[in-house]
Amino acid sequence: MKRPLTLAVIGAAVTLLAAGCSSGDQGSDAKGGTAQQGGSVTFAMPPNATPNWIFPIGTPGHLASFNGSIRQEVFLPLYTYDGTSGTVALDEKAGVAKPPVYSNGGKTVDIKLNDLTWASGQKVTSRDVEFWFNLVKANKAQWGNYNAGDLPDNVAKFDTVSDTEFKLELTKAYNPDWFTANQLTYVTPIPQAVWDVQSAGGKAGDYDRTTDGAKKVFKYLTGEAGKLSEYASNPLWKAADGPFTVKEFTTTGQVTLAKNPKYTGPDTAHLDSVTFKPFTSSDAELNVVRSGGVDYGYLPALAVSQSKSIENAGYQVKPWNGWAITYIPYNFNNPAMGAVFKQLYVRQAVQMSIDQSTISRVLWHDEAAPGYGPVPQQPVSKYLSPTQQTNPYPFDLNKAKALLTSHGWTIANGVASCAQAGSGATQCGAGIKAGTRLKFTIDSQSGSTETDNMMQEVQSSLSKIGIGLSIKAEPLNSVLDHTAQCKPSQSSCSWQLSFFGTAGSWYFPAYPSGEQIFSSTGGTNLGSYVDPAVDDLIKKSTSSTDPAALQDYDAYVTKSLPVIWMPNPAYQVSAIKKNLRGVIQDPLANIQPQRWYLAK
Amino acid sequence: MTRFLAKRIGQAIVVIFFVTVIVFLLLHSVPGGPAHGILGPKASPQAIAEFNREHGFDKSLFQQYWAYLSELFHGDLGESYTLNQSVASLIGQRIPKTLVLTGLSTLVALLVAIPLGVWQARRRKGLADYAVTTLVFVGYATPVFFLALILVIVFTQKTQLLPPQAPQTQSIAGLFADSRALILPVLAGAIATVAAFSRYMRSAVLDNLAEDYVRTARAKGASERRVVWLHIMRNSLTPIIAMLGYYLPVLFSGALVIESVFNYPGMGLLFWNAAQTSDYPILLGAVLVIALATVIGSLLADVLQALVDPRVRGAIR
Numbered sequence: 012m013k014r015p016l017t018l019a020v021i022g023a024a025v026t027l028l029a030a031g032c033s034s035g036d037q038g039s040d041a042k043g044g045t046a047q048q049g050g051s052v053t054f055a056m057p058p059n060a061t062p063n064w065i066f067p068i069g070t071p072g073h074l075a076s077f078n079g080s081i082r083q084e085v086f087l088p089l090y091t092y093d094g095t096s097g098t099v100a101l102d103e104k105a106g107v108a109k110p111p112v113y114s115n116g117g118k119t120v121d122i123k124l125n126d127l128t129w130a131s132g133q134k135v136t137s138r139d140v141e142f143w144f145n146l147v148k149a150n151k152a153q154w155g156n157y158n159a160g161d162l163p164d165n166v167a168k169f170d171t172v173s174d175t176e177f178k179l180e181l182t183k184a185y186n187p188d189w190f191t192a193n194q195l196t197y198v199t200p201i202p203q204a205v206w207d208v209q210s211a212g213g214k215a216g217d218y219d220r221t222t223d224g225a226k227k228v229f230k231y232l233t234g235e236a237g238k239l240s241e242y243a244s245n246p247l248w249k250a251a252d253g254p255f256t257v258k259e260f261t262t263t264g265q266v267t268l269a270k271n272p273k274y275t276g277p278d279t280a281h282l283d284s285v286t287f288k289p290f291t292s293s294d295a296e297l298n299v300v301r302s303g304g305v306d307y308g309y310l311p312a313l314a315v316s317q318s319k320s321i322e323n324a325g326y327q328v329k330p331w332n333g334w335a336i337t338y339i340p341y342n343f344n345n346p347a348m349g350a351v352f353k354q355l356y357v358r359q360a361v362q363m364s365i366d367q368s369t370i371s372r373v374l375w376h377d378e379a380a381p382g383y384g385p386v387p388q389q390p391v392s393k394y395l396s397p398t399q400q401t402n403p404y405p406f407d408l409n410k411a412k413a414l415l416t417s418h419g420w421t422i423a424n425g426v427a428s429c430a431q432a433g434s435g436a437t438q439c440g441a442g443i444k445a446g447t448r449l450k451f452t453i454d455s456q457s458g459s460t461e462t463d464n465m466m467q468e469v470q471s472s473l474s475k476i477g478i479g480l481s482i483k484a485e486p487l488n489s490v491l492d493h494t495a496q497c498k499p500s501q502s503s504c505s506w507q508l509s510f511f512g513t514a515g516s517w518y519f520p521a522y523p524s525g526e527q528i529f530s531s532t533g534g535t536n537l538g539s540y541v542d543p544a545v546d547d548l549i550k551k552s553t554s555s556t557d558p559a560a561l562q563d564y565d566a567y568v569t570k571s572l573p574v575i576w577m578p579n580p581a582y583q584v585s586a587i588k589k590n591l592r593g594v595i596q597d598p599l600a601n602i603q604p605q606r607w608y609l610a611k
Numbered sequence: 612m613t614r615f616l617a618k619r620i621g622q623a624i625v626v627i628f629f630v631t632v633i634v635f636l637l638l639h640s641v642p643g644g645p646a647h648g649i650l651g652p653k654a655s656p657q658a659i660a661e662f663n664r665e666h667g668f669d670k671s672l673f674q675q676y677w678a679y680l681s682e683l684f685h686g687d688l689g690e691s692y693t694l695n696q697s698v699a700s701l702i703g704q705r706i707p708k709t710l711v712l713t714g715l716s717t718l719v720a721l722l723v724a725i726p727l728g729v730w731q732a733r734r735r736k737g738l739a740d741y742a743v744t745t746l747v748f749v750g751y752a753t754p755v756f757f758l759a760l761i762l763v764i765v766f767t768q769k770t771q772l773l774p775p776q777a778p779q780t781q782s783i784a785g786l787f788a789d790s791r792a793l794i795l796p797v798l799a800g801a802i803a804t805v806a807a808f809s810r811y812m813r814s815a816v817l818d819n820l821a822e823d824y825v826r827t828a829r830a831k832g833a834s835e836r837r838v839v840w841l842h843i844m845r846n847s848l849t850p851i852i853a854m855l856g857y858y859l860p861v862l863f864s865g866a867l868v869i870e871s872v873f874n875y876p877g878m879g880l881l882f883w884n885a886a887q888t889s890d891y892p893i894l895l896g897a898v899l900v901i902a903l904a905t906v907i908g909s910l911l912a913d914v915l916q917a918l919v920d921p922r923v924r925g926a927i928r
Contacts, residue, residue: 059884063695071658071665072649072692158655239695262696262704263781263876295874298763298775488648488889511652518653527653534655 044592044610049283052591052607055299055308057583058292061264065248065257066236067199068146068229071155076518076600081287082199084255084268084604085248087127087276089140089198090191092521093597095606098390099334099521101191104278105603107135107200107252111191117184117556120195124175128275129202129252137177139200142207142219144169146232149225153233158527158534162194186560189553192521202250206232254280254605264289268604281593281608300326306591309583312461315376326586332389333582334523334598335515336382338574339453340538345507346499348451350442352507352538356414357440357449358572362404363411364472371578374464379578384569386523386561388579390598393558394523398566412476415449420477426450427477450479453508454493457484461580462513480508487511494537508575509537515579518600524552524561529573540573619913623906630902631683631895635676638891645889649692666692679895688899689892691885698896701881706863706900707783709877712870713862715793716800717855724805725851728812729839735817751806759799759872766795777875796873800866811854815847822846849920856912863904864897 056062056077064073067086083091083105091105101110112121127135147154148163156162168180181190207215209227218224235247242248242260249256254274259267266287270280290296293311300308303324310321310328318328341352351357367381382388384399416422419431419439431438432445439447451473455466463484470480485493490511497504510516517528517535527533530549531541548564551557569576582600593606646659646668654662663669667678682689688698727743734740750758767775777796778789786793819825820843828838867879878897885893 059880059887061694063693071654071662073695074651074653152657152661155650155658157657159657237695261781262694262700265779289876291874291876291880292871294760294872295776298767298872299874301768302771302775304775486887488645488887491647491652516652527655534657535653 044590046281046592046608047611048281048608050281050609051284051286052282052306052604052609053286053288053304054602054604055296055305056264056287056289057309058290058296061289062260062266062287063239064236065242065260066232067143067201068150068233069155070153070233074155077287080601081266081268083253083601085251085253085257085271086199086201087135087253088196089122089200090195091601092192092196093595093599093601093603094334094390095595095597095603098392099598101521102603104276111187111195113187113190113556117187117190117554118181120179120181120190121172122177122179122195124200125276126175127252128273129205130250130256130271130273131202131205132273133202133204134174135200135252136174137171138174139203140177140198141169141171142203143198143201145219145225146201146229149219149222150229153229156197162197165194184554184556186522186553186555186557188558188561189522189524193524196520200252202252205250206247211235252276254278255285258284259286278605280605282604285604285607300324300586303588305586306588307594308586310586312376312378312459312580312584315378315584321586325589327589329585329587329596330378330581331583331585331596332380332598333515333518333579333600334387334521335518335579335582336385336387337379337512337516337577337579338382339508339510339512339577340494340574341508341540342494342497342504342506342538343541344497344499344504344539346504348507349499350440351447351449353442354418354440355572356418358575359404360411360414360476361473361478361575362572363407363414364476364478365469365575365577366406366472367576367578368406370465370468374468375461375578375580378584379461379580382576382579384565384576385525385529385573386565387519387598392523394561394565396562396566396569399569403570404572408472408475415477420449422477425474425477426479448479449477450481451507452481452483453510454483454485454490454506455510456487456490456513458486459513462510465577466510487513496537496539510577512577513580515582516577521599522561525549525564525568526553529568538574542571542573545571545573616910616914619910623910626906627899627902630898631680632676634895634898635679636672638889638894639672639675645692645891648887648889683899688896691893692890693885693888694890694893698892701893702878702896702900704781705876705878705881708786708875709864709866709870709879710862711783711786712777712793712796712800712875712877713866715797716866717804717858717862719797719801720804720808721851723801724808725812725848727805728809729816729844729847731809731813732816732820733839735813747806747809750802753803755799755803755866755868756872758802759795759869762795762799763872775873777873779874796866796869796875799869799872808851808854811850812847815850816843819843819846845919849916852915852919853912856908856910856915859908859911860901860904864901 060075060077062077062081064078065082067082069078087107089106089108091102092099093102095102103110107124107127109123109125114121124135129135144163151157151163165182166179167182170178170180172178204215207217207219207228209218209231218228235245239260239262243257251271254271255268256271258269259265267284269284270282288305296308297311297314299305300321301324321328343349343352371377371379371381380389383402386394386399388395415427417437419429419437420427421430427449429439429443429445429447432443434441456462466482470482473480490509493506494509495503526549527535529536529540530546545568548567552560552564585596587594590610591607592610593608595603646662647654650658650662667675690697691701694701731740731743763775766773773795774792776792778786778792780786780789825838825842828842864878867883870877870880881893882897
């Protein structure tokens with residue numbers, strides 16, 4: 012492909028908007044009432060969420076989404092994707108740069124910066140972007156978002172064209188959609204003239220241009236970032252270029268952002284301040300919502316039935332759907348059941364036994380939506396294939412049972428056992444010994460009534476087709492510990508199925524490719540799923556410039572069932588004060604408080 | 612007494628040392644370590660390896676424990692993995708708030724329970740005694756979360772007399788400045804405690820009422836009020852004092868449910884959340900504090916009993 016590819020993402024967004032694609036998930040009326048300038052809003056954070064990082068290079072343990080939400084109001088990222096346009100797309104106003112221009116067959120990216128200013132009065136320049144790259148390159152092991160081979164490894168050269176323009180020479184051709192949405196969104200220009208120092212009170216220089224210097228600068232900045240109580244007073248964090256600055260940042264988790272009077276971009280805040288309020292539990296938060304103590308809160312799933320009384324207290328109640336999928340991975344390397352899981356017909360039978368509509372409607376009180384494949388289904392996007400949208404494996408216990416019995420399984424005492432060993436069309440399949448019984452164990456995340464009920468429903472459904480399911484409930488981190496990639500000979504390979512999706516199993520960046528979860532080399536391909544065809548489709552979706560590549564991957568993976576597709580719970584059910592307007596509930600779980608306003 | 616104290620302090624040090632060993636071993640016997648819990652499902656293998664290296668999980672268990680003990684001797688409880696602060700500062704923030712809550716709850720409970728226990732004992736087997744016993748048992752049997760919920764519904768939603776959450780300030784002065792917001796959490800904590808203490812007090816007073824010295828005092832013409840409040844009260848307080856000593860770790864470990872319902876981050880929640888996320892340094896620090904409170908509490912209980920009761924004093928010489 013020789014001609015430059017421009018504005019692929021914007022074009023797609025416009026197309027989608029024209030087609031009327033909408034998340035159906037708007038927050039408060041975006042354009043209602045007379046806007047009041049100023050005012051303060053209180054936003055309730057998830058239970059026990061404690062913001063603990065503001066430095067734009069997150070180290071492991073500091074990558075929580077609320078850290079990102081707060082940080083990008085103060086330090087603008089190069090590019091931001093969100094759902095404010097009705098689908099997940101580039102939000103040009105919320106970033107620092109104009110849309111990137113790809114050339115050289117997807118190997119060169121040309122980026123021009125918008126006219127923005129740091130609080131010091133200096134312009135945001137290419138040098139500030141280079142500074143970020145230099146720090147990340149020299150300290151990539153400490154960067155929490157680092158994946159070997161991705162940013163910064165895939166950038167061969169940073170070429171400064173001018174103060175407002177630079178080029179990235181990539182190590183190979185990448186899909187522009189993927190590179191912009193899933194790589195460039197990590198990049199955040201940082202104030203080199205203020206932060207390029209190696210110690211407190213030190214003189215700023217070009218230390219970042221040597222590896223040793225960049226390490227010292229990074230060490231100093233991360234050290235300062237560890238002092239939460241100084242976030243509101245340390246001059247380092249005052250150097251904002253975003254619509255807000257930090258006014259308060261307590262060690263107990265309360266953060267207040269104040270309107271940045273020195274912001275020079277097109278996305279000026281309406282409100283004077285936004286307070287992010289920590290809560291010890293969703294019950295405590297609900298008590299405060301009931302008394303009208305927060306402007307933007309949420310309801311625990313069990314309280315959704317009380318929506319009417321919350322609405323009567325002056326709120327709108329709206330689900331906030333996340334750009335995520337929820338699933339149960341199979342452990343294909345489990346010594347006891349791996350061979351069974353490798354049979355597509357078994358996976359089809361299991362999938363057809365999951366009554367996703369009923370689970371979503373009844374057990375999740377309509378606050379979850381069925382999911383049939385590897386791409387988020389809400390909001391509708393250009394990445395979603397017709398195959399996934401039409402659900403190739405609808406709930407049908409009779410068909411599911413027939414799939415098993417037609418492949419050599421006989422059901423006695425409610426559990427199927429293999430009567431016809433072998434790899435023929437009517438036999439159980441390769442590696443399955445005669446007498447093998449279909450008895451699975453699932454490690455399931457504890458602490459959620461909805462999840463507990465869902466597991467029992469799945470257990471009940473599977474029992475009707477001859478599959479016994481034992482449920483082992485554990486805290487989330489234990490489930491994650493036990494759900495490790497493994498080899499059959501390892502003791503850690505004893506897990507068979509795993510559920511860690513009470514709040515969604517996997518939140519995607521804007522471009523929902525599956526290289527981390529479904530490629531054979533994926534770091535979070537927990538069940539060790541291997542399919543060369545999937546690897547090839549994933550490679551195409553991230554490296555080729557074919558806009559249909561991700562749909563092709565989606566269609567294939569939807570049908571090949573590397574995991575059990577499950578209903579995807581909403582990120583939260585929000586309670587938004589009726590006079591708080593301009594709220595769009597972003598599927599990527601970020602917020603844009605600069606666009607919120609109070610209606611008179 | 613001095614020998615007794617020295618011996619008990621020596622025992623306490625040994626107990627605390629063993630507590631740290633056992634808790635450390637238990638925590639580190641969990642397969643996989645805390646990396647996944649802290650970094651979440653999206654953590655790359657490189658991030659997990661870096662986390663394990665940074666926190667010393669790639670070293671032997673003995674080396675890890677030795678490093679922990681060395682830091683402990685230097686007064687360093689380590690850094691929380693999730694809260695970006697030192698454990699000492701976290702505990703320093705939470706303990707005063709927790710002590711205000713649990714201390715006030717206990718104080719309120721005692722102020723109600725002691726006179727109530729005496730009053731019931733003097734009317735034993737009467738209608739009033741049975742009625743109060745029933746009420747007390749209901750209070751004791753009601754789960755705290757349910758009790759707290761009822762208080763919230765009645766006082767914050769139905770009548771709107773009180774705020775729905777505890778004071779949202781970081782300073783102790785701020786807590787008392789917003790004292791209205793303290794009423795519900797203190798009340799919720801006090802109700803169950805009233806039940807326990809009043810039953811102890813009632814049975815202690817009953818025991819003492821049957822003693823010879825009470826009959827003697829009455830025979831000498833002492834008024835009933837004087838008999839009860841001067842003679843019986845002091846002797847009846849012995850089990851309450853003992854109980855208060857053993858109650859000390861409870862004061863320090865916080866009131867998880869109340870903290871959770873009233874949005875009051877104290878020690879209970881700190882420990883609970885650390886357990887959920889495998890934040891080992893916080894767990895170890897909190898256990899250490901509670902172990903200290905336990906041994907100090909039991910020592911205090913013994914000493915106070917000795918001061919109050921000469922029979923106990925004789926036994927520990």
